[in-house]
Amino acid sequence: MTTKPSFPADFLWGAATSAYQIEGSPLADGAGVSNWHRFAHRPGTIAHGDHGDTACDHYRRYEEDIQLMRELGLQAYRFSIAWHRIFPEGRGRLNPKGLDFYLRLADALNNAGIVPCATLHHWDWPAALDDQGGWAHRDSAQWFADYAHTLFRALDGRVKHWATLNEPWVIVHAGYIEGAHPPGVPAFAKAPHAAHNLLRGHALAVQAFRADGAGQIGLVVNLEPKFAASAKPEDQAALARSHAYMNRWFLDPVFLGGYPEEMADIFGADWPRFPEEDFKLIREPFDFLGINYYSRTVVRDEPANLPVRDARVRQRAEHTAMDWEVFPEGLKTCLTWVKQRYTTLPLYVTENGAAFADPPAVAGRVADPRRVAYLRDHLRAAHAALAEGVDLKGYFAWSLLDNFEWAHGYGKRFGLVRVDYPTGTRTPKDSARFYRRVIESRGAVL
Numbered sequence: 152m153t154t155k156p157s158f159p160a161d162f163l164w165g166a167a168t169s170a171y172q173i174e175g176s177p178l179a180d181g182a183g184v185s186n187w188h189r190f191a192h193r194p195g196t197i198a199h200g201d202h203g204d205t206a207c208d209h210y211r212r213y214e215e216d217i218q219l220m221r222e223l224g225l226q227a228y229r230f231s232i233a234w235h236r237i238f239p240e241g242r243g244r245l246n247p248k249g250l251d252f253y254l255r256l257a258d259a260l261n262n263a264g265i266v267p268c269a270t271l272h273h274w275d276w277p278a279a280l281d282d283q284g285g286w287a288h289r290d291s292a293q294w295f296a297d298y299a300h301t302l303f304r305a306l307d308g309r310v311k312h313w314a315t316l317n318e319p320w321v322i323v324h325a326g327y328i329e330g331a332h333p334p335g336v337p338a339f340a341k342a343p344h345a346a347h348n349l350l351r352g353h354a355l356a357v358q359a360f361r362a363d364g365a366g367q368i369g370l371v372v373n374l375e376p377k378f379a380a381s382a383k384p385e386d387q388a389a390l391a392r393s394h395a396y397m398n399r400w401f402l403d404p405v406f407l408g409g410y411p412e413e414m415a416d417i418f419g420a421d422w423p424r425f426p427e428e429d430f431k432l433i434r435e436p437f438d439f440l441g442i443n444y445y446s447r448t449v450v451r452d453e454p455a456n457l458p459v460r461d462a463r464v465r466q467r468a469e470h471t472a473m474d475w476e477v478f479p480e481g482l483k484t485c486l487t488w489v490k491q492r493y494t495t496l497p498l499y500v501t502e503n504g505a506a507f508a509d510p511p512a513v514a515g516r517v518a519d520p521r522r523v524a525y526l527r528d529h530l531r532a533a534h535a536a537l538a539e540g541v542d543l544k545g546y547f548a549w550s551l552l553d554n555f556e557w558a559h560g561y562g563k564r565f566g567l568v569r570v571d572y573p574t575g576t577r578t579p580k581d582s583a584r585f586y587r588r589v590i591e592s593r594g595a596v597l
């Protein structure tokens with residue numbers, strides 16, 4: 152007889168989104184041009200020529216979406232703040248109307264009894280900052296800390312749960328190694344500096360929060376368990392490089408005070424020597440770690456595949472529409488690995504979800520059994536981690552709404568709620584109804 156999972160009474164159940172993916176109205180009310188607005192309008196960058204000019208029109212429909220959150224029984228909502236609405240040029244001139252949107256959003260969430268969980272930077276920022284060197288410029292850390300400080304003061308009393316960065320690894324890998332995200336030009340030698348300045352900016356923002364903020368502040372990283380395709384030494388070495396590159400690059404410095412030794416192997420002569428005082432700053436303590444989990448990867452040695460010299464070995468298993476393997480136990484692996492290697496800080500699953508080729512709505516219903524199964528199995532894995540002593544404080548499904556999936560455009564649907572474009576009609580999927588029952592029963596229905 153397996154006992155039914157029971158999550159703690161104070162476990163925080165939410166759903167997550169990000170600004171550029173759902174808001175639309177990119178230039179409304181004095182907003183500046185963002186890197187993603189400019190990039191998405193560059194021909195050939197986004198599938199189907201999609202862009203975020205409308206997205207889910209959340210900037211205008213946020214009250215309707217908060218009503219949806221209430222119907223789903225959400226206790227918290229993770230969103231991000233669009234920097235270019237606050238400081239159109241990135242620094243200096245503040246745009247009060249841009250700030251006002253987030254004041255209204257936070258007030259509406261609080262009035263609905265939903266905890267606002269704000270991420271300061273979820274990949275979009277003023278294009279002007281990319282033009283001034285982007286995250287590769289050492290001053291970017293201070294640009295970010297100044298922006299963060301402004302928001303801590305402006306939203307004081309409305310937002311008490313903050314995250315500095317969302318997935319700095321993707322900002323660096325996609326933006327500076329692949330060129331698939333802004334700045335959009337592969338700049339291999341800049342990548343280590345961008346990563347380092349993201350970490351410095353995170354730490355400076357935490358220090359600003361300690362001085363002028365109230366509540367909790369944390370960092371959100373993507374983690375992906377890596378497995379070797381064979382016991383061959385070359386595949387084991389590829390595993391070590393791949394694991395260091397995606398999972399340790401950012402967590403080793405913030406918790407252990409230095410980068411993985413594999414980074415110098417991966418970047419070779421382009422791996423810099425950073426000032427020792429930077430590592431003291433980067434270890435600035437924070438209050439929680441957010442973990443975004445989607446899948447695992449099995450890797451083999453592939454010398455031609457730079458810079459990590461690894462290759463994915465596709466498994467005979469279910470895959471999502473992103474061609475990511477469905478691997479629920481990997482969520483428990485991530486949570487227990489962080490506790491064992493790094494920290495006993497409170498953890499949140501800040502993103503977990505899947506894109507599948509959902510059918511259109513029929514009579515107000517969207518049947519998405521594969522997403523229901525994905526959520527059920529991953530929540531069971533989360534509960535198994537809790538049962539093993541991981542201090543897991545909450546779970547945020549990715550995503551509340553179908554939305555702009557970056558370079559993939561609108562073709563990849565992650566939402567608990569279907570969005571039909573261009574009408575923007577919202578239809579809760581079966582997975583939304585399932586998630587509501589999970590929240591109501593504290594997991595007993597799993």
Ligand SMILES: N=[N+]=NCCCCNC(=O)[C@@H]1[C@H]2[C@H](O)[C@@H](O)[C@H](O)[C@@H](CO)[C@@H]12
Nearest residue numbers: 169317318321373375443445502549556
């Ligand atoms: N190499 N490789 N393999 C996969 C690496 C996954 C990294 N991407 C993410 O985690 C992004 C995160 C983002 O926050 C959100 O804005 C995205 O919409 C979701 C869905 O894509 C996820």
